[in-house]
Structures are given as structure tokens and as C-alpha cells.
Amino acid sequence: MQTLPYGSWPSPVDAALAAAHDGRPEYVGLVGAEVWWTAPRPAEGGRRTLVRRHADGREESVLPAPWNVRSRVVEYGGRPWTGLLHDGTPLVVFVNFADQRLHLWRPGEEPRPLTPVSPVGGGLRWADPQPRPERGEVWCVLEEFTGESPTDVRRVPAAVPLDGSAAEDRSAVRELTEDRHRFVTGARLSPDGRRAVWLGWDHPRMPWDGTELLLAEVAADGTLGTPRTVAGGPEESVCQAEWAPDGALLHASDRSGWWNLYRDGEPLCPREEEFGGPLWTIGQQWFAPLDNGLIAVVHGRGSTALGLLDPETGEIVDAAGPWTEFGATLAVRGDRVVAVGSSPRSAAEVVELDASARPGAPGGGSVGRARVIGAAHADPVDPAYYPEPQIRTFTGPDGRDIHAHIYPPHHPDCVAPGGEAPPYVVWAHGGPTGRAPLVLDLEIAYFTSRGIGVAEVDYGGSTGYGREYRNRLREQWGVVDVEDCAAVALALAEEGTADRARLAIRGGSAGGWTTAASLTTTGVYACGTVLYPVLDLASWGEGATHDFESRYLETLVGPRAEVPGRYAERSPVEHADRITAPFLLLQGLDDVICPPAQCELFLSRLRGRPVPHAYLAFEGEGHGFRRADTMVRALEAELSLYAQVFRLDRPDVPVLALAPGPLTPTTDPHDTGAVT
Template identity: 40%
Template sequence: MSTSRPCGSWPTPVTADLVVQQSGRLGAVALDGDAVLWSEQRPHEGGRTQIVRLEPGGTPTDLLPEGANARTQVHEYGGGAWWVRAGTLWYAEWSDQRLRRVDPGASPVSITPPAPEGGSVRWADGDVDPRSGRVAVVRETHPPGSRGAVDVVNEIVVLDSTGVADVVVSGPDFVSDPRWSPDGSALAWLEWDHPNMPWDDTRLRVRDSSGVIRVAGGDADAPEGICQPSWAADGSLWFCSDRDDWWSLYRWTPDGGVDRMFHAPGDVGAPHWVFGPRRYAFLADGSVVLAVSHRGRDSLVLLDTDGSTRTLAVDVTSVDDLAAAGSTVVLIGSSPQQEPAVLRFELDERGELVGPVQTLSAVRDVDLGPEWISEPEHIEFPGGDGRPTYAHFYPPRNPESRPLDGELPPLIVMIHGGPTGNATSTLSLARQFWTTRGFAVVDVDYSGSTGYGRAYRDRLQGQWGVLDVGDCVAVVRWLGEQGRIDPARAVIRGGSAGGFTVLMALATSDVFAAGADYFGVADAEALAQETHKFESRYLDGLIAPYPEGRETYVERSPLTHLDSLTSPLVVLQGSEDAVVPPAQSEAIVEALRRKGLPVAYRLYDGEQHGFRQAENIKDSLEAELSFYAQVLGFALPADERIPVLEIENLRPDAG
């Protein structure tokens, strides 16, 4: 039987300790013969990334020695830090950014020379020539004494067995996805130039014995975001393009040109913030397994050789990476009831599942019954400009507690990063941390989010800091009108670009009682001037070209609107963040101190853009909870012993 308690005070098994307990994040999967490999980012090992290999009938085996860390800093966000062929593993080592090779049964060996300055030469997204064993890979060079983004050089090089590099693609501002054809006679890649991001306008090229061919992209009158080029066994090149609004699947052959192979309401592609993720793969018979995102959920689809499709009965609603070989499919998948896991299944000649879907690694086994789990409801509401806008809504859920009579739950508005990103339906204990305490949560796919087509994504062009904020304000009012939440106790939280939206929402609206800013952008102009190369022109589209649009940058900066900011704020920041440097957060904190507003600040040593260390993830969650308890006026469960966050300028009668 449940007990009436004030929302926020509900006892729960989902503590911050549980959120980080033996937790990790799965990064990528691969098939090497019959073996499955995947990467695990492990907070309890300092946030390092380990590569795991599982042979048929065996047990998972760590491939990297203690202390090794398979993580690249290319584009700052990384991804594509490792690849494998015939038992040999290549990976980028975080500590010095050099490439290592690990032969079966051997220790890692560096195959690239030391950089003139530590980490100034970086590697990512490699592919092995099946004919010669050479590796085509992205190289990012930060010249010694460079002036920042303007001097960084991105190229595709080919490494021989001794690590000697032959530059094969140079000139574009950015390159990615070097992929050898099955016989090694051709190399495909993607390239793009400022001010575009890879989802704005990219070019797909192929180099073979006849020269360089432009396959797709590069039409100034019809820009298209291209991603995930991949060669089929028959020598055709497949890729995703959003030329028809959705990221659909296309095929190119030298003689036949480009044909659209799959198109439906939904995205096969996704924005490539990091290198390497794949959402389709080929089976031995030529059919294709693909993940399709529509209205906030993924489904797995089989595209047969005759063009027919069927939905596969695999219980996942989010796919992070996918690989296939023969009749075997492996993926990192999750659902509202399951955290991300490495899954494997087999298909027969009719495309039917053979036996059950196997879970190879779930990172951890959370002993949490379904009665504790709040599942998302995908909602549509009128956004800030009145157009249909979307979100995942999670009602509070706790079998042992219920609100006081007449009480509506407080609301946490969650803002994903990007802003070219999306909310997912994945089971997240970090979300259940709130819902099991009596909070409602709404995870907003505001205008500009992905998974709804290019037109929806392009809504945010020139409107960042306006329409995203309007959508977040609108969802609070809409849920309040529905009688599902207490609009007077709505708070807003987000990180990076989501942190920017948090700050702008607090500064330009009066609907939020408080906010939590994780390494958010406080000064848009400073970001345009100081950020890393990958995003150094991102704001040209989201706000305006710089410096021509400087006045707009000033107007869109939270620091400009401090006079109208009256809500309490907690700010959490990594000391080594190169994307949003600590100076941005500290400027907001100092300004709030001068105004005498309630503010708390946590600076975490050794953290970059996003927290990886278990103790810091735990501390940030508990600090945020303590902050809400003090400003909204509810008591914390006594048995959790959560440290009280020190809040400057907090009035004794707050809450």
C-alpha cells in the first residue's frame, strides 16, 4: 500500500549510488569473424574506454591493458576510436592520441610517431584495406603554437604497416568516413566545409584508378546532409541522405548512378556529432537491416533484395550502433524497460528471427522491478510558434508513495544537447532518479531536434535561444492546462547547448522556479570566437554569420539578460572542458553573486565536456537534488544522507 507524501520526498531505491553503481556506457559494436567486439566507457575506472571481445561459447575478455583508454579527441567529441580486422585491433590512445595496434595475444604497439606537443596530432575513424592491410584514417593536426580553430588541419591519410602516412584527401575543412571498397580498389569518404555542419551540406566522393568522383552532395541550390557511406559486397556504395526531408537510404553504382532504396516516415541517418555510428548493415544475401527513427522511437526493419520491407520483432526502441555479417546482427539497443545492451540475433533465409535475441553485455544488472519504472508517453503540443512540437513525458511513479491530496507533481523540463540532437525513450536511471521521487519529467524534442525530418530540424536556423526556449515554455503551460503538473514548481535542466537553453529560459521567461545548468553556453559571442574547429561556425546557422551578426549574438547571450534573471540556479562544470570553457560558467555565477541571487557552483577537476567519473556523476546528481529541495521547499528522504548543497544568497524563507 502506498503512503501519501510530498512530491520530491518519496523514498526510492534509485539513489545516486545506484545510478553510477558499476555503470558504464556502450560506445560501438563490431563483428570480426564469429567474434563480437564492443566498447565500454567505465566511470569506476576513471571514465576510460575499454574494448571487449567475445568469442563464440566464451566469456567477454578485455583487450586493453590496465590504464589504456580507447578514446580520440578528433572534433573534441571523438567517436570512431577503434576498429578491427582478422583479430587485429587498432585504437587511438587517449593519453597521447597516438594510434596503437594490438595483434592477437600481444600488447599494444604505437604505430604513429609522438606529436610535437602531446595530443596535437589525433586519429579517428579508420578502415583497413582488405587487399593490402593499409589503414585509411582521419588525421587532425593542431600545429604547435597554433591560433586555435583557424590552424587545425583535417585530412585522410593512408598508413602502411610501419605507420608512414600518405595524404590522400586534403583541402576540405572536414573529412570523415574513409571506407575501402570490398576489393580495395576504391576509397569513399565524406567532406564538408565551413560554415556547414555534417548534417547541413556534405559531399560524398569516391577515388579509384580513374580519379575522384562526386557521388552526391555539393549542390549549393539543394544542400543535403549525407552520412554513413558503406560498401556492399557487390561493389555498390550505399549512404543516407536527407534530400527528401527524411534521412533515407540510397545506393550508387558507377554505371547506374544513385537510386533511392528505402524511404518512409522516419530517419535512418542521424547527426554525426561523433565518428562511426551505423544504423544499417548488410547481410550475406544482400538484404539490409536498418534502424528507423520516427516520433521518438526506433524500430528495426529488414529491407529485402526485392525492395520489400518488414519490421523485425526485436524489443528495442533506441539503436546506438549496428553491425552485421552472414546472418548475424549485433547492435547496441535499449527500450523504456532496458538500459543499453549489446544484443545479437540470427535471421533465417526468409528473414525471420532464429531463436531468441541474446543479451551479450548489459554493462550491469539493475534489480529494479517494472513497478518503479516510469515509461515515456510521446506527446505532441503547440510549440513556441504554434506548430506541432514533441516531447517524452514521464509521470512520477513509485509503488510505495503517492502525492498528498490535491497535490500535483513538480516538473523537471529536460533539454538535450546539440541542439541538433534528440530525446530518447531509453531506460535511464538518471531520469528514474527523479520520477521515483515524485517529479514528473518532460524530455523535450524542441524545434531543431532530429528524428522528425530535415524541415523540423531546420526550424531552429536563426532561432536558437528563441524557438527552443519558446517550446520549453509552451510544454510547461500545456501540461499545466492538462492538469498533469504543478506549473508553479517547474524547473529546467540541461547541458551544453541544453544549458544555453536553460539560461535563456530563466532570463527571458517567468515560468521556471529554478534551473540546473551543466556546462552551458553563457556568452554566444565568446563561443563563436573561442570554441574548437568543429563547431566554430555552427552558430552561423543557428544565430547569424559572425561577426556581421554580432548584435544578434549579444542579444542571444544569457549574460545580456541578467537583469531579468530572478530564479535560483545551480551550475556544474568540468575544469578541462574545451567545448564550453569554465570561464563561461564562471561569468554567469559571478554575475548572479553580484545580483544577490541564489546560486551554487560545482567545478569538477579533470572532467571534459560531459562528466565521466563516477564520483562526479554522483555528486552532481545529489547536488542538484539538494538544490531543488531547498528552493522548492521539500525534505529529502532521511536514510539517503544526501549532503546539503551550499547555496549562496538563499533566503531563509525560500520554498
């Protein structure tokens, strides 16, 4: 055991290792008896491939580079593929990221397009495909741009012919209903084929504020009749709807204050926990009905479990296993449930749950039996270097609870000198309507194994704790999130867990906003790392960002026409003169959600001020970094910032040059030096 100062411990968890394990399996599905899913490939330009698990357990990436299975609907995307067996052969429909066209693929053949390219604005985009082989179609969400502005767009449920007749002919795409709502999810057809349901909502609401569950009769020609609203509203969020095999309508609504399940409008299992979540992407699944009457559910308060709900008794039996977090992706067939689970000791894995017995029935103990069938976690380093999280609740202003995950410095062979408190970095998650999952994250291990603590804060506004907790951020963005992060940081310092003089904050997207706002309005932090942030509310909104979030600020900040001064008051760009702490700014040059202009304006306001900072921008990166070389560069630059500010000995990373004044970003991926 070595005695070394915090922050100077050696570690086998390097930036390349963290980058290689970034991302997780998503969008599981069953093609016949085979399990398929999408998976990240950071070393291949950040693309996502489609993985097939053969009957013998062999995993195969079926679409080689440059195919990239990823949708851009609402920019955050959605379910990008579907598949079925046709004459015993897999037939797969997927969205290719580069052109956003739907493609049809069979093993042994090249993918062929099913939809045309549109020259207008962002073109035609597709998400949440559902096969309708009886009609020779695939039903999807269609996003169609009608002009050059990001908000010149319409969305409707649509049907695309599988014969390729729409590949060059937009008129061959059959719209299922009128575009009566700004946003929609994919339509779900009842077992008898006579009814369909989908979700719709409109500006300025976000889907976690309020959505409508729409039901329509299906006409003989396959179009949908006039829909009627059967649940939801301006203050009720329905996040998913499905049909049970017996024709009952299931949906998840937060009308009680929590996303709970309902069957034909009646609650199934009332609990103060979530059976749903925020619809950032189209096609998420928190529950799935099985043929035997049970319902597979992803549920919990904070972290999530995978369970089987018996709608007759309201009893839930959870899957036995080490997993503490399950994603909103499920696939079911017969007695099989497929999901994606992870834990603080394992990355995301594809998990299969046996649902052959009912909870409480003789032999019902087998219900909880689960096993890993794909993307099995393999420790890239000795797990003794993994962080050991603590789930804690802190007290914030006005006595409110603040939920957080605390990751103390952890190393199997190093301790710090007696009496030394470690540096800590507060992580502010994105969204801001999101939360920090309780999973193994090698970026966190990158810091904790070197002797730097991490505190993930689920500040007010986060999901997983009910609607009241989520609504704390209404018109309080830049206030509640900043206060809650500061309260956790200061509490850690006051109890001796963290060094008060060595506190930092970092975050991306909305977390980048919280980080920048914290650096300009509080004196809590010695430095910060700001990734692809919102910095200027005046220029971020309708016409300056994508359509999905173009009216988001009306709930986060307030109606612009009523409180215009608040937009300037909260914006970090308006208070650049107050910042004194060193910071690192990281940005993707292809980001259409938080464009580089935000960073450039912020830096221009710093001109002539002696604030140490660096700006790194990356070509080919959008909102959230996906390429391995980018992630390595960003992580090493962040560690170098902390090493310089906290006076840590870190010869294992290139020195980030911190310079006063505005900086010109490098876009050369081979440049390992800092921007000056």
C-alpha cells in the same frame, strides 16, 4: 501504500547507482566470429574499455586501466578501434585517449604505438580505423593540428602502416588525398578495390546542413585520384555511404526532407522517417549491407528500430523484441547483424539479429529473431521503480508540434495526497541538433521514484522528425528551443499534470544554453540546473571553442557580421541581471568545447545580486561527466537544489549551500559540502 508529498518519497535508486549505470556499449565490431565493443567504466576514472565476447559467451575487458579506448577527433570523437584475425589471433588497432596515438594490440602482449606524438597544438588524432591487411595498413581519418589555435587544423583520409614504422616518423603516414575539405569521414573501399567513397564538408556548414559524397578511383600506389561529387551539397546532408557486396553504392541522404536510403542514386525505401542522423562523431553506422543482398537498417521517426530491408521490394522486417531505441553502430558478417538496443525497461544491450531468410520468403518469419548476446541488462533495483514514459506531442507557438517524453512521478509503494500536483523538471537535450532517446535512464528514475516528474523535450531543431523540423532552429537558437520547452512546461501545468509553482529546467551543453536562456528570459521556472553550458555567444566561436563547432553559430544565430546585435541579445551572460530564480552551475575544468571561462564570466555579472546559486567545478572532467564520484556529487547537488526551492524533505542528500554573489568552485573530489 504510503501517502507522502511529491518529492519526499524514499527510493532505492541513489546517485551512486545512477552513476554506475551511466553510459552504454558503443562501436560494436566483429573480430572473426567474435563480437567486440567499447564500454564505459565510470568507477575507473570514466575510461572506456574494449570488451571481447568469447565463443562461449564469456565477456572479457581486454585492455586494463589506464588504457582508454576513445578518440578526440572533432573533440566529440569517433569510432576508436578496429580488429581482424591474423593467423587465427585477434589483432586490434585502437586510439588511446591520453596520447591520441593509434596502438596495435595482440592478446598476451602490451599495446605498441603505430603513430607519433606531435608537439603542435592538439597533436595528431585518429578516428574510424579500417583494416587494409592486403597493404599492411589501417586507413583512418587523420586530424592534424598545424598551430596552437583550436582552428589551426586539417583533416584527411590517411593510411598508417601496421609494422610500426610511423611510430616515430610522421612522414611514414601516407595521406590518401589532398585536404580539400575541412572535415572528412573515413574512406570506404569498393569490393573490387578500385574505388573509394567518403564524405566531406566545410565551414560554416555542419554535417546535418550539407555534405558532399565524394568518389575517387584508387591508383596502383594506393592513393586516391581526383574525387568527384556524386551526391550531396549545401542543402543536402549525406550522413553515411557504404558499398554493397555487388559493387553498388549505398548512401543515406535527406534530399527528400528525410534521411532515406539510396542505391546508385535511386531511392530504396522512401518513407517519412529517418534512416540516418547527425554526424556528431565520425564512423557512425545507421545501415550495413549483408552478403545475401539485404541491408540492416536503424530507422524510425523519433525512436528507432532495427530492421532488415530488402532492396528488391522495399520491404522492411523489424527485429522482434522489447527494444525501442538502437544506436548508430552496426556490425555484419554472413547472416549475422550485431547492434546496440535499449528500451524504457532496459539499459543498452548488445543484440544479435538473424538475417538468414529474406522478408516475405518461405520461413521468412525467422528474419525478425533477435537475442541479447552481450552487456545484458540486469535490473539493479526492482523495475517497479522505473519510470513509465508517455510519448506526447504538444502545441507550441504558431500551432507548431513539439515532441516530448513525459515521465510522471512513479513509485510502487507511495502516492501523494489528493489534490497535490507534482513538481516537474524540463530536460533540454544537448546538441542542439540531437534528441532525447526513449531509453531507461537511472538519472530520470532518480527523480521520478522520489516524486519529481521529468519532461524530455525534443524542441524544434531536434533530429528524428525530418529536415523541416530540424531547420526550425536556424537563426532561432535561444528562441524556438526556449519557447518549446516553456510551452511543454506550461501545458503540463495547465492540464494539472504539474504544479505551476514548482517547475524547473535543466540541461547540459546546448541544453545548458537553453536552460540559462530560459531562466534569463522567461518567468516559467522556479529554478534550474545548468551543466557545462554555452553562455556567451561573443566569446564562443572561432578561436574560443573547438574547430568543429566554431562556425555553428552562423546557422544557429546568424552570420556574425550581419547580425552582431543578435549575439548580445541572445546571450544569457548579457542578461544576468534579469535572473531571479535559484540555479546550480556545474562545469568540468578540462572542457575545451564549453570552457570554464563561460561560467566564470556569467558569475562575475551576478556580483552583488541576491540570487541564490552554487557553482561546482570538477578537475579532470571535460564536456560531459564520466567519473562516478563527479556524477554522484552533481546529481545529489541537483536534488538538493530542488528540495530547497520546492520545500521537499530530502535528508538523504547533502545540503547544497546556496549563496548570493560570485562563488569560487571547489575542485576537491572528497569535499561533500557545497561551495560557499
